[in-house]
Amino acid sequence: MIKLLKKLCTPIGVSGDEGAVRAVIENEIRPYCDKLYTDKAGNLIAEKKGKKEPKGKIMLAAHMDEVGFIITSITDSGLLRFNCIGGIDARQLIGKRVAICTKNGLVDGVIGAVAPHLLSKDSASKVLKDDELYINIGADSKDEALSLVSLGDTGTLVGDFTVMAGGKILARALDDRAGCAVLIKLLKSESEYSFTAVFTVQEEIGCRGALIAASAVKPDFAVVLDSTTACDLNDIPDDKTVCALGCGGVVSFMDRGCAYDRELFSLVMQTAEDEKIPAQVKRAVAGANDSASIHKIAGGVKTTAISLPCRYLHSPNCVIDSKDLDSVYKLVSAILPRISAL
Amino acid sequence: MQVTEILEKLCTLNLIASNEASLFSEACSLFGDKAKIKRDKIGNIYIKIGAENAENKLLIDAHCDQIGFVVTDFYDNGFLKVAAVGGVDARAAFGSRVLVYSKETFEGVFATVPPHLQKGGDSDKFPAIDELAIDIGLSKSEAEALISRGDLVLLKSEFTRLSENKVCSAALDNKAGVAALIALGLKLAQTDLKNTCVTLLLSTQEELGLRGAFAAEFDADEVIVIDTSFGSYPGAPSEKTGKLGGGVMLGHSPILSRSLTAKIENVANEKGILIQHEILSESTGTNADRLTLRAGGVDCALISLPILNMHSASEILDLRDLNSLIDLLETYVREADEK
Numbered sequence: 001m002i003k004l005l006k007k008l009c010t011p012i013g014v015s016g017d018e019g020a021v022r023a024v025i026e027n028e029i030r031p032y033c034d035k036l037y038t039d040k041a042g043n044l045i046a047e048k049k050g051k052k053e054p055k056g057k058i059m060l061a062a063h064m065d066e067v068g069f070i071i072t073s074i075t076d077s078g079l080l081r082f083n084c085i086g087g088i089d090a091r092q093l094i095g096k097r098v099a100i101c102t103k104n105g106l107v108d109g110v111i112g113a114v115a116p117h118l119l120s121k122d123s124a125s126k127v128l129k130d131d132e133l134y135i136n137i138g139a140d141s142k143d144e145a146l147s148l149v150s151l152g153d154t155g156t157l158v159g160d161f162t163v164m165a166g167g168k169i170l171a172r173a174l175d176d177r178a179g180c181a182v183l184i185k186l187l188k189s190e191s192e193y194s195f196t197a198v199f200t201v202q203e204e205i206g207c208r209g210a211l212i213a214a215s216a217v218k219p220d221f222a223v224v225l226d227s228t229t230a231c232d233l234n235d236i237p238d239d240k241t242v243c244a245l246g247c248g249g250v251v252s253f254m255d256r257g258c259a260y261d262r263e264l265f266s267l268v269m270q271t272a273e274d275e276k277i278p279a280q281v282k283r284a285v286a287g288a289n290d291s292a293s294i295h296k297i298a299g300g301v302k303t304t305a306i307s308l309p310c311r312y313l314h315s316p317n318c319v320i321d322s323k324d325l326d327s328v329y330k331l332v333s334a335i336l337p338r339i340s341a342l
Numbered sequence: 343m344q345v346t347e348i349l350e351k352l353c354t355l356n357l358i359a360s361n362e363a364s365l366f367s368e369a370c371s372l373f374g375d376k377a378k379i380k381r382d383k384i385g386n387i388y389i390k391i392g393a394e395n396a397e398n399k400l401l402i403d404a405h406c407d408q409i410g411f412v413v414t415d416f417y418d419n420g421f422l423k424v425a426a427v428g429g430v431d432a433r434a435a436f437g438s439r440v441l442v443y444s445k446e447t448f449e450g451v452f453a454t455v456p457p458h459l460q461k462g463g464d465s466d467k468f469p470a471i472d473e474l475a476i477d478i479g480l481s482k483s484e485a486e487a488l489i490s491r492g493d494l495v496l497l498k499s500e501f502t503r504l505s506e507n508k509v510c511s512a513a514l515d516n517k518a519g520v521a522a523l524i525a526l527g528l529k530l531a532q533t534d535l536k537n538t539c540v541t542l543l544l545s546t547q548e549e550l551g552l553r554g555a556f557a558a559e560f561d562a563d564e565v566i567v568i569d570t571s572f573g574s575y576p577g578a579p580s581e582k583t584g585k586l587g588g589g590v591m592l593g594h595s596p597i598l599s600r601s602l603t604a605k606i607e608n609v610a611n612e613k614g615i616l617i618q619h620e621i622l623s624e625s626t627g628t629n630a631d632r633l634t635l636r637a638g639g640v641d642c643a644l645i646s647l648p649i650l651n652m653h654s655a656s657e658i659l660d661l662r663d664l665n666s667l668i669d670l671l672e673t674y675v676r677e678a679d680e681k
Contacts, residue, residue, distance in 0.1 A: 075576070077576075079576070087457045087458070088457070089437070089454065089456070089457050089460075089465055090465065091433070091436045091437065091454075091465060091468055092436065092437045092454075094431075094433040094434055094436075094654070095431065095433060095434030095438075095651055095654030095655060095656050096434075096438070096656065097500070097502070097510075097655075097656055108502050108504055108510070109504065110504070110510055110650075110651060110656040110658060111656075112575060112650050112651050112656075112658070113433065113575075113651065113654075114575055114577045114578040115431075115572055115578070115651065115652035115653065116429075116431050116433070116653065117429075117572070117627075117652065117653075118572055118578050118579060118582055118583075124431075124433075125432070125433075125467060125468055127465065127466055127467065127468065134576065136504070136508075136650065136658060137504060137505065138504025138505030138506075138507070138508030138510070138658070139505060140507075140587060144505075159439065160439075162449050164448075164449060164450070164478060164479035164480075165446075165448050165449075165478060165479060165480055165484075165488070166478075166479040166480045166481075166484060167479070168479035170439075170449060170450075170451060170479070229456045229458045229459055231455060231456070231459050232419070233419070233421070233453045233455065233475065233477075234417035234418070234419050234421040234453065234475040235417075235473075235475070236455070240459075242459065284459070286458050286459060287458040311453070311456075311477065312437065312451060312453070312454055312456060312477075313456040313457075313458065314456055314457060314458075315437050315454065315456070317437060317438075317439055317451040319451065319477060319479060
């Protein structure tokens with residue numbers, strides 16, 4: 001799954017501009033789907049026939065988009081102004097490399113700032129927001145810059161895909177290519193029951209793609225595969241860590257977007273216990289995912305979310321444990337027959 | 343070898359103070375028997391070109407050390423505690439990738455609390471260096487087995503050609519200066535100097551307070567210091583900056599020699615080499631501050647390359663300025679040698 005994940009993390013797919021990611025996923029899953037199509041919003045929808053039909057229609061979702069930025073204007077000296085897309089900590093920006101997706105391919109740049117030597121102590125420690133910063137692509141003029149990038153081009157902070165010494169994975173966009181990887185593996189596997197897999201767009205800007213897709217698919221049950229924030233860091237007390245790497249999929253009872261279906265929540269945890277698959281309950285009401293949209297369409301959808309614990313979410317340097325990828329895959333595989341019987 | 347190639351190669355080396363051995367072997371392999379190369383006890387590297395007992399003795403200095411971090415301890419969960427080596431920009435360190443240089447090189451990242459879990463005010467300030475922790479994905483016992491206190495850490499950085507003239511890397515301050523000196527030395531070594539001995543001093547520990555310059559032992563009538571300075575950028579005071587691609591910045595300061603500075607300016611003007619002026623009151627913040635304090639004094643000039651984002655992992659330099667610098671120094675040496 002690590003090889004697949006690397007393939008998924010390579011293309012850039014900032015919200016609203018997910019085409020490159022979708023192309024990779026389409027290519028991976030086409031032979032394994034019974035029906036595969038893209039809706040007008042850009043959601044990729046795959047129908048997988050199992051040996052049996054479930055009692056209620058099941059939809060699995062993972063989002064393709066990632067946080068990033070959009071180019072808003074260009075100065076006379078050839079510097080680019082930009083706005084962040086999705087929740088990025090402004091402190092991540094200064095001095096960082098970026099890649100911009102243009103019609104001529106990727107353009108490298110740097111988010112610059114005045115050297116601290118030239119600033120007062122207060123100014124040198126000030127956090128600058130996206131609209132106070134510039135991207136430098138090495139252009140000497142507005143014309144030169146415009147020959148390379150166009151207004152509205154999107155991009156991300158650069159973060160190479162690396163397998164760390166202990167086997168953990170350090171990379172950009174693991175939120176939610178990790179979920180996509182699990183969903184792809186499920187599509188590639190034999191399935192006892194039919195399900196619909198949706199690779200959604202625009203999760204990071206308000207779970208918009210999921211609303212559009214679920215409204216068309218009209219499932220009875222939904223399982224959302226996302227990445228969630230693990231705060232198992234050096235100076236965080238245990239009760240504030242939310243979840244921890246290596247302890248399995250993170251199952252939510254409630255977050256900022258959804259009060260999850262109690263029956264499904266119990267079913268997932270019971271399955272994990274019965275099948276001895278590592279899983280953990282999310283120990284906070286924080287964050288949100290596509291469930292926020294899906295659970296409240298057309299009379300409601302019974303929804304559960306199983307997430308990959310991920311450190312440094314929304315940075316170009318996310319860290320996950322590959323053991324959790326396997327645990328989540330096993331857990332989702334194990335709950336599908338049980339949900340099919342509901 | 344083109345200076346850009348030399349610079350790219352230097353940018354792959356970890357040159358935090360005390361770790362200059364790799365630069366020494368790089369210099370030895372580049373020069374072969376074309377120069378006398380030696381190291382002193384603090385770690386300065388001297389590359390001598392020309393006749394030993396020549397009439398003109400010129401020293402050109404560029405500090406070779408770079409800023410970084412050093413591992414000081416392990417947190418209970420296996421993350422690493424670090425201290426800064428030199429003037430690290432806490433803004434550029436935040437959330438960055440790092441390389442930990444132990445027996446093997448480990449890749450890691452400065453840990454941060456994600457926006458979803460921050461409390462009000464958390465995102466308004468950068469943590470101090472001693473509050474930082476590096477996640478290398480190992481438990482404490484695994485980390486302690488593989489990494490030692492005192493191991494060096496660099497922000498991960500790639501050498502990138504942003505455009506035809508602009509390159510981007512960590513530590514162009516002052517690997518750009520070192521690359522210029524090596525390229526200059528290789529040019530000078532091609533034809534014999536008659537009356538001149540040029541010593542290229544790749545000095546260490548500048549970022550720790552000009553300590554390499556303090557310890558440096560040499561015999562010279564003139565000293566030229568090569569370093570980087572601040573490029574023009576929105577919000578930076580224009581009087582303290584030079585335009586990238588606008589030529590090298592010739593320093594003017596009470597501690598520098600007016601006559602040597604004027605001589606260099608004349609050479610630039612005659613040859614049509616683009617220069618800009620950098621006016622520094624009192625000290626220069628460079629090795630010139632220290633190298634001038636010698637028994638009997640010495641004439642000293644300062645030439646700087648304008649760069650952007652100084653002390654981040656993404657400094658930017660204009661290659662035209664780098665080539666102008668080499669051109670200016672070579673012309674200066676050749677003309678002095680003819681006289």
